[in-house]
Amino acid sequence: AGAGNEGRGAFIVFEGCDRSGKTTQSKKLVAALREKGVDAEWWRFPDRTTGVGRLIDSYLAGKQDTEDDVIHLLFAANRLEKKQELMSKLEGGTTVVLDRYAQSGAAFTMAKATPGLDLAWCMGVEGSRLPAPDVVYFLKAPVEMAAERGGFGDERYEVLEFQRKVADCYMNLSKMEGWRELDATQTIDALHLEICKDAMKVVEACKAGRPIDLLWA
Ligand code: NYM
Numbered sequence: 001a002g003a004g005n006e007g008r009g010a011f012i013v014f015e016g017c018d019r020s021g022k023t024t025q026s027k028k029l030v031a032a033l034r035e036k037g038v039d040a041e042w043w044r045f046p047d048r049t050t051g052v053g054r055l056i057d058s059y060l061a062g063k064q065d066t067e068d069d070v071i072h073l074l075f076a077a078n079r080l081e082k083k084q085e086l087m088s089k090l091e092g093g094t095t096v097v098l099d100r101y102a103q104s105g106a107a108f109t110m111a112k113a114t115p116g117l118d119l120a121w122c123m124g125v126e127g128s129r130l131p132a133p134d135v136v137y138f139l140k141a142p143v144e145m146a147a148e149r150g151g152f153g154d155e156r157y158e159v160l161e162f163q164r165k166v167a168d169c170y171m172n173l174s175k176m177e178g179w180r181e182l183d184a185t186q187t188i189d190a191l192h193l194e195i196c197k198d199a200m201k202v203v204e205a206c207k208a209g210r211p212i213d214l215l216w217a
Contacts, residue, residue: 007207009039009095011086011131012199015103015170016139017163018155019146021184021191025139026099028192029199033095038203041089044099045079052078060155068114075105076126083130090131090212095203102126102215103136103173108157111165127216134210135202137195138174141184143167 012029014022026042033040048057056074058064066074079102089096106122143163152158157166174181180198182191 007093007209008212009090009093010135010199010203010206011090011133011212012095012097012202013101013103013133013136014097014099014139015101015107015136015179016141016184017143017146017167017170018158019149019152020139020141021188022099022139024188025137025191025195026097028188029195030097032192032196033097033199033203036200038095039093040095040097042097042099043082043086045082045101045104046075047078047082050078050081052081060157062156068109068112068117072105072109072117072122073125076102079105079126079130087131087212093207095206098133101133101136102130103170103177103179107166107169107173110169111162113165123216128214130215132213132215134206135198136174136177136179137198138170138179138181139184139191140181145185 012026014026016022023044026044030040030042046056046060047053052074055064055066056071056078059066059071059074086096105126106119109117109122110119143160146152146163147158147160157163173179182194184191186194
């Protein structure tokens with residue numbers, strides 16, 4: 001950790017259905033944090049640049065079919081392969097803002113309702129191996145609105161009916177875990193301000209020594 005950067009970084013996760021504004025908002029948050037002198041980085045999952053990530057990318061592009069349990073495990077492996085780097089960033093005082101994390105893994109797999117792949121299975125796969133976010137910002141928007149946004153339909157899963165199921169799974173997880181639910185139908189700037197105010201408090205609490213928990217232990 002450099003000067004003026006004592007204490008650990010915060011681990012901030014954005015979740016929500018496809019095209020709900022996570023990428024826009026998470027990037028804006030990183031820019032705002034940096035402007036306030038907070039050492040912050042933007043990350044996303046899946047990380048399509050690794051070997052595992054390339055397999056995931058070809059699955060999402062529809063170039064390759066994969067069993068539901070196998071693709072779930074690949075998404076989890078993609079997070080696990082970045083765990084050491086993630087932990088050393090946080091411990092070194094860097095705030096990491098993530099566009100999707102294990103909550104996406106659980107929501108998308110549960111939405112498929114594949115026998116045997118329930119929430120307990122999803123949580124068991126990676127829950128005790130990864131750090132828990134300090135906060136999850138859940139961007140809520142009607143799936144119809146998201147479907148009208150640019151690029152919707154380009155990838156696997158970007159189908160209205162499936163997104164409705166994903167939304168239901170997200171709602172259940174959010175209630176269970178106490179995520180910060182945000183109205184993603186408001187303007188980009190209004191939503192950004194709301195997130196910024198909250199995120200600064202989270203950053204301060206982490207700096208002051210709030211411990212890093214396990215994800216789902
Ligand atoms: N996705 C993402 C999953 O199904 N499981 C996961 O664990 C993660 C991280 O990948 N439709 C899905 C959700 C998205 C897709 O995400 C790619 P993005 O943010 O559009 O690149």
